[in-house]
Amino acid sequence: MKHTLNVTVLLLLLFFASQLIGLIITLKYIDVKTTQETGKPSFSNLPFEIERPPLEEKTSFLYIFGAIIMGTLLVLLLIKLKTRFLWKAWFFLAVMLSLSIALAAFFPASLALVIAVGLALWKILRPNMLIHNLTEIFLYGGIAAIFVPLVNVSAAIILLALISAYDIISVWKTKHMVALAKFQTQQKLFAGLVVRYKSPSECAAQDKQKSKKKSPSAARSSAILGGGDMGFPLLFAGVILKTLITTSSPAIAMLKTIIIPIGATGALAYLFWISKKGKFYPAMPFLTGGCFLGALVVWLIRW
Numbered sequence: 001m002k003h004t005l006n007v008t009v010l011l012l013l014l015f016f017a018s019q020l021i022g023l024i025i026t027l028k029y030i031d032v033k034t035t036q037e038t039g040k041p042s043f044s045n046l047p048f049e050i051e052r053p054p055l056e057e058k059t060s061f062l063y064i065f066g067a068i069i070m071g072t073l074l075v076l077l078l079i080k081l082k083t084r085f086l087w088k089a090w091f092f093l094a095v096m097l098s099l100s101i102a103l104a105a106f107f108p109a110s111l112a113l114v115i116a117v118g119l120a121l122w123k124i125l126r127p128n129m130l131i132h133n134l135t136e137i138f139l140y141g142g143i144a145a146i147f148v149p150l151v152n153v154s155a156a157i158i159l160l161a162l163i164s165a166y167d168i169i170s171v172w173k174t175k176h177m178v179a180l181a182k183f184q185t186q187q188k189l190f191a192g193l194v195v196r197y198k199s200p201s202e203c204a205a206q207d208k209q210k211s212k213k214k215s216p217s218a219a220r221s222s223a224i225l226g227g228g229d230m231g232f233p234l235l236f237a238g239v240i241l242k243t244l245i246t247t248s249s250p251a252i253a254m255l256k257t258i259i260i261p262i263g264a265t266g267a268l269a270y271l272f273w274i275s276k277k278g279k280f281y282p283a284m285p286f287l288t289g290g291c292f293l294g295a296l297v298v299w300l301i302r303w
Contacts, residue, residue: 002275003223007197012269013225014193015230018137019261023241023254025141026148028105030242032250041242043149046101046108050146059150060158064147068163068228076176079183086225088124091189095219096120099135102142127188129196136193140231148238156239160288163232167282178280181224196220225268229283233264236291240298256298263294 001008034042037257046052055063078087100109100116107115119135151159170177184190198220237260267290268283275281 001273002277002279003195003272004197007195007223008269008272010191010193011225011272012265014133014137014195015268016261016265018140018193018230019234019237019264020258021137022141022144022202023237023257023261025102025105025138026144026234026241027150027245027250027254028239029145030250032245035242035245036042036276039246041246043145043148043242045229047104047112048100048144050101051059052146052149052253055150057150060147060150060152061155061162064151064159065162065166068166069266070145072170072176072180081182084187087187088189090192091123091191092120094191095123095135095139098139098142100142101145102138103139105141105145119284124189124218129194132190133193133195136230137228140227140234144234144238146244147235150240153239153243156236157292160232160236160291163228164282164285167228167284171280171282177226177282179262181226181280184196185222185224193223194226195223197223208219225283227267229287233285233287233291234259236295237261237264240295244298256301259297259301260291260294263292263297264290267293 003011003222029043031042066235075090078090096116099119100113103112103115119131122131123135127164166204167177181190185194237257240260241253241257244256247287248256264287267286271281271283271286
């Protein structure tokens with residue numbers, strides 16, 4: 001196992017929490033009454049007069065996948081040019097926008113914006129593990145509120161398959177996703193979950209330094225899970241949720257849909273179990289398998 005058991009369990013709990021909270025946020029943006037009356041998913045408008053991209057549901061996966069490729073290339077360019085300020089500015093805007101949309105599901109839009117700006121500034125200027133992961137748990141719900149209405153089930157399936165293939169190539173072949181993860185971790189502005197801890201070997205080394213009256217080592221291991229690994233399973237689950245609400249009550253639809261995050265969390269747990277320290281693994285193929293298995297179980301359920 002790549003990380004300690006405690007750290008692995010914590011990362012799994014944070015992942016599942018992000019999926020559950022993201023689904024709750026998505027449900028808040030679904031116009032349940034109109035959806036059940038018309039039999040077609042209907043969504044309320046986003047706050048601050050933000051417009052969703054005008055995409056066709058059946059072909060939306062092409063634009064979303066293309067945007068992912070373009071965004072990755074842009075970030076890699078920023079890394080090459082060593083433009084730390086631009087990376088910080090982009091990171092701040094992305095966090096602030098996503099978080100404000102997510103929080104607007106629970107608070108008035110103006111208050112949600114104030115909280116989002118404050119948390120985004122805190123996340124960047126005074127980074128710590130608590131604030132970082134707390135905001136990560138919520139902000140993917142904001143992203144889901146934007147994109148779930150634009151994707152149907154078939155497009156969501158194709159998108160997961162494409163992202164899984166891309167993840168394999170970018171981690172094991174080109175390795176540019178590994179470079180991207182290392183850069184973000186070094187800058188303490190990682191898009192995804194981060195749990196820093198001392199491994200047993202690091203603790204032993206620190207004890208040895210103390211016995212020699214040397215300064216303690218500041219080395220830390222990091223357990224990370226990328227933002228895409230959180231966002232795409234949530235997008236898939238959100239699409240299933242909006243589809244189920246056309247024929248089920250919100251409570252029943254939510255109970256069924258939660259099976260998908262359970263499947264994804266189980267798949268992630270399996271990946272953590274077989275992974276080895278010092279190696280990088282593409283998580284999306286495992287998460288996609290877990291999502292598809294969960295969706296199969298949902299399809300078999302008749303209540």
